[in-house]
Amino acid sequence: MKQFLRMGAAALAVATLSALTACGGDEGTAASPAADGGKPAQGKITFAIASAVIGPKEEVATYAVAKDQGFYEEQNLEVETINTDGSVAAIQAVASGSADITAADAGSILAAVEKGVPVKAVGGLVQNWPWVMAVKPGSGIKSGADLKGKKIGVISLASGSAPYARAYVHEAGLDPEKDVELLPVGVGAQAAGAFNSGEVDALALYTQAYTTIELSGTGFEYLPNPDMFQGIRSITFAVRKDTLDQKRDELTRYLRAGYQGMLFASVNPEAATRIGYKVFPQILAGKSAEERVANDTKVLGAWMKTATPKSGEPETFADWGAISEQEWDKTAAYTIGAGQITKKPVMADVWEPGLLAGANTFDSAAVVAKAKAYAPK
Known part of the structure; x- marks a missing residue:
């Protein structure tokens, strides 16, 4: 990498x-x-x-x-x-x-x-690596490369989700400083609101956080993690x-x-x-x-x-x-x-x-x- x-x-x-x-x-x-x-x-x-x-x-x-x-x-x-x-x-x-x-x-x-x-x-x-990238079902975003020009919601710029998001898009061949924008959205209802309103195109959260949001009625489509994340x-x-x-x-x-x-x-x-x-x-x-x-x-x-x-x-x-x-x-x-x-x-x-x-x-x-x-x- x-x-x-x-x-x-x-x-x-x-x-x-x-x-x-x-x-x-x-x-x-x-x-x-x-x-x-x-x-x-x-x-x-x-x-x-x-x-x-x-x-x-x-x-x-x-x-x-x-x-x-x-x-x-x-x-x-x-x-x-x-x-x-x-x-x-x-x-x-x-x-x-x-x-x-x-x-x-x-x-x-x-x-x-x-x-x-x-x-x-x-x-x-x-x-076991807990972070995963999620998008709206039917968004057309199927891989990291499709995130070019998109906004990705992270918990905060000082949380583990920010470096994960950067590494994810970099592994897909994108420049994480130029090709995507990271926006702090927190977790729970705050993250769900940013996602459902279209403020962000994707979320970079841990699995437990997604479960919480899904149980409130929001649906996700999860992008596969590259092999590089296994064993971290x-x-x-x-x-x-x-x-x-x-x-x-x-x-x-x-x-x-x-x-x-x-x-x-x-x-x-x-x-x-x-x-x-x-x-x-x-x-x-x-x-x-x-x-x-x-x-x-x-x-x-x-x-x-x-x-x-x-x-x-x-x-x-x-x-x-x-x-x-x-x-x-x-x-x-x-x-x-x-x-x-x-x-x-x-x-x-x-x-x-x-x-x-x-x-x-x-x-x-x-x-x-x-x-x-x-x-x-």
Whole structure:
């Protein structure tokens, strides 16, 4: 894939290094000493949510379920959240010390590292490429080449949908700076309005966002993704390097609770959706749970398909968070092509998988049983 014009530095700028304290190494520290009875020491983690929670996806599966079902309590963790406006802003929050961990776009993490921002990826989340291009049925647009002269709606110019749209049209032989126009349209009703009104000719969103819009009555025709997008990673957990040193044990426990939440949501997405309403009541948007639960369960199910293996049953899932060297290579190549970074990164500067062995030490059978036995209160 040829290099094309990079996104403006301002759009990709993460926190300036002068505002940051010096970071330490990433070899980790000894686990927190056990409290009474072998219970892990009390820990506190702040999680930066990368976007407004208007529907059930990673915030519900990893945070809400872990909070409601006692997975954080089992890990003796107090977990708080802050809201940010996209992956770049979420990484800024982690880099500045406002948060300990975030789930952000892998390309944004790679871009931050190249700029010298002291953050590292510590665990995967979305493992199947979620982005896809959609047009109106009967529009006559059948391929990327047909998008020449068209307007493409993206969530924002700082979101993962913008580099995806640029890479998509570039792969089709177009100049993403001259041949198409990217317009920020958000997600949900805002994106649907821009699409249905003709303000944009196409949308570049993730599959879960399309499911939400389709359930409101809008129809789409999806353009095929080129092979270049296969094997690219998307949403990934990231932390600041010195936080990794200082809170290695707490971060391991946080990931453990989050992956337990993922397993629970895989087994019983309706239960996870109802839990999401309790923790994030804004998802309901003034409606009752019974009015929304059927559609929202489908929405969460669509997201779970991007975040879990394509085959096998949830009970058999293992190695939560793992990202292979090949997947990182493909992700880096895509990120270079998308203009987010200029060269292949040194993986040791980007990726610290050392927390995952500990994060995967939980009783999967007990989580599965809990999910199957869930009864709304």
